[in-house]
Amino acid sequence: MKPIVLTASTDMELAVLVERLGAAPLHGLGHLKAWRSALEAGEVILAVTGIGKVNAACAATLLLERLAPRLLINTGCGGAIAGSGLEVGDLALASSECFPEEGVQTPQGWRGLDLIGIPTAVRGERAIFNEVPLDAALARQALQFAGEQGFRAVLGPFHTVSTCSGTAERGMELAARYPGICENMEGAALAQVAFIYDTPFLEVRGISNLVEDRDLSRWNLKLAVTEAQNFLIKFLQFSGFPS
Numbered sequence: 001m002k003p004i005v006l007t008a009s010t011d012m013e014l015a016v017l018v019e020r021l022g023a024a025p026l027h028g029l030g031h032l033k034a035w036r037s038a039l040e041a042g043e044v045i046l047a048v049t050g051i052g053k054v055n056a057a058c059a060a061t062l063l064l065e066r067l068a069p070r071l072l073i074n075t076g077c078g079g080a081i082a083g084s085g086l087e088v089g090d091l092a093l094a095s096s097e098c099f100p101e102e103g104v105q106t107p108q109g110w111r112g113l114d115l116i117g118i119p120t121a122v123r124g125e126r127a128i129f130n131e132v133p134l135d136a137a138l139a140r141q142a143l144q145f146a147g148e149q150g151f152r153a154v155l156g157p158f159h160t161v162s163t164c165s166g167t168a169e170r171g172m173e174l175a176a177r178y179p180g181i182c183e184n185m186e187g188a189a190l191a192q193v194a195f196i197y198d199t200p201f202l203e204v205r206g207i208s209n210l211v212e213d214r215d216l217s218r219w220n221l222k223l224a225v226t227e228a229q230n231f232l233i234k235f236l237q238f239s240g241f242p243s
């Protein structure tokens, strides 16, 4: 059976999973720090991508080329976009991913990549621009399982940015371009690579902060990454998915 690959941008975002799944270091995956665990659901490979879109795309390409997984899961922390109903410590599940910065600044305002007419990726007849579609059934299944397990979780579109929105104004500007519940810096890059390789992709983030005027005293990275990993441990071991 093909493995499941689970990624995050930093060690901290995988540490609980590595420990609780008894994962052993795995060498030979290029520049990536990785671990392997054998679960009832099959083999799980955990890998640290590094921060940002370039690191994420590079890692995803290497992992999908080498391992051809049956599922790619990305986790970590993220910022709750105003109006999402999310609070610090909640889970956010991606219904789609989006690059809300890629486009053109025109005299009439910002426009997305569809204005240029060059897609970010094409698979068969399907061309995508700023928004990357995800496996809706898989995301809904994860949402339902989260609720059953007592996690507070919201399913909705994610934003992947180059610049963390450290002002409420910037968050609202991006949300006016595309709907969003959770901001992060890697997800859309992983989702785009998964789209190209026709691999199911699930993204689950713990909310570490609100997208608001930057105030680090209100952030809780540890709670966010612990909640996301606690959920994934249960999801991998008990949800019955993915078989």
Ligand SMILES: O=C(O)c1cccc(C(=O)CC[C@H]2O[C@@H](n3cnc4c(=O)[nH]cnc43)[C@H](O)[C@@H]2O)c1
Residues within 6 Å of the ligand: 009, 051, 052, 076, 077, 078, 079, 080, 161, 163, 164, 165, 166, 183, 184, 185, 186, 208, 209, 210, 211, 214, 216
């Ligand atoms: O502003 C700071 O000084 C600061 C301190 C610690 C961490 C950060 C981050 O921006 C973390 C980026 C990292 O975590 C994800 N993340 C978490 N919250 C957000 C957000 O509101 N907007 C974008 N990315 C976020 C992201 O995926 C990165 O991996 C800043």
